[in-house]
Amino acid sequence: MVKIMSGKGWALVALGILVVIIGYSYITVSNGPIEPLGRLAFVKVLNPDMYPGNEHSQLLAQYAADRGSQCALVVHFKGTSNYRSYWQELNSSSSSSQSGVYIIEVAFIDTQGGGSKSLSQINLLDSLKVALFGVPDGRYKYVSDGVTYNTYDEMMAHVETLAKEHGQTGPIPMVWHGTVRTDNPIIDQGCGFPLFFQIMTNTYGIIPAYVYTLNGMIFPYLHSPYWQFELSHASQLQQLYNAGELNTHNNTLTANIDRYKNLSKENLTNFD
Numbered sequence: 001m002v003k004i005m006s007g008k009g010w011a012l013v014a015l016g017i018l019v020v021i022i023g024y025s026y027i028t029v030s031n032g033p034i035e036p037l038g039r040l041a042f043v044k045v046l047n048p049d050m051y052p053g054n055e056h057s058q059l060l061a062q063y064a065a066d067r068g069s070q071c072a073l074v075v076h077f078k079g080t081s082n083y084r085s086y087w088q089e090l091n092s093s094s095s096s097s098q099s100g101v102y103i104i105e106v107a108f109i110d111t112q113g114g115g116s117k118s119l120s121q122i123n124l125l126d127s128l129k130v131a132l133f134g135v136p137d138g139r140y141k142y143v144s145d146g147v148t149y150n151t152y153d154e155m156m157a158h159v160e161t162l163a164k165e166h167g168q169t170g171p172i173p174m175v176w177h178g179t180v181r182t183d184n185p186i187i188d189q190g191c192g193f194p195l196f197f198q199i200m201t202n203t204y205g206i207i208p209a210y211v212y213t214l215n216g217m218i219f220p221y222l223h224s225p226y227w228q229f230e231l232s233h234a235s236q237l238q239q240l241y242n243a244g245e246l247n248t249h250n251n252t253l254t255a256n257i258d259r260y261k262n263l264s265k266e267n268l269t270n271f272d
Helices: 005-031 053-065 123-134 153-163 194-204 206-223 227-232 233-244 255-268
Strands: 035-039 072-076 087-090 101-108 140-142 145-147 174-176
Touching: 005 035, 005 194, 005 206, 035 072, 035 194, 053 072, 053 087, 072 123, 072 153, 072 194, 072 227, 087 140, 101 153, 101 194, 123 194, 140 153, 140 194, 145 153, 153 194, 174 194, 174 206, 194 206
Parallel strands: 035 174, 072 101, 072 174
Antiparallel strands: 087 101, 101 140, 140 145
16 A cells, blocks of 8 residues: 655655755856846835935945945836936945946836736736746837837847946846835835846746745845835835925925935944
8 A cells, every 4th residue: 555645744845845946046046147136125215216325226236245246237117217327336334345336227118018016007817927937028128228128138238238338247136126106015016026027037947036036025124224114114105205205306305304314324234
């Protein structure tokens, strides 16, 4: 009679499969051109926040410098920006010997829907198909440095050219922006999430894409000095952003906004 495997036995089998999947993903990604980090932020603390000197921009530059990288890639969902790439100086407290990091910005346009603008616009069946099979060829267009690219290969060629021009050696650290304008930022993965997944799928295959996208969801909780501040003030910051009161060019910025900025700075911790 064939003995049925016990619950403990199945657990060991499942654990073994998980170890193989994670090990395979790690080996595959460690030899590649992109170093996936994960989500950069939950909500905006200033607008624009991917702009020289702003908190999230400085944070991304620090992530890259900690890894000895001359560039970093941040991906977005297309809004009103032209997604100009730019040089970000490192702050004076940085332990890195670098003076700064070149931040490359890319956004995607979903030609078949609203993408990830809000939870109310997400088509769950469509999202499942993308998760299982990746993004269909030709579905996305891309914007970087004011230029619209019709194909993924054209967009990535632009990224690679910029990285080479700015002295990149080794893999480029990549994050998705992650800010959420109206929804729950813990549930909604925010700006740029689908493009992060597509780049991972196209570069490393679907299994490493799953592993590193899931890891990327945890990333800010482990590494961002802002995550507690952003989540505890998410509704207030979303209201202020949508009212235009976080705009850096807005001359009517009030002491209330400064209070949020100061709270944010108080949550800074030393980088590992």
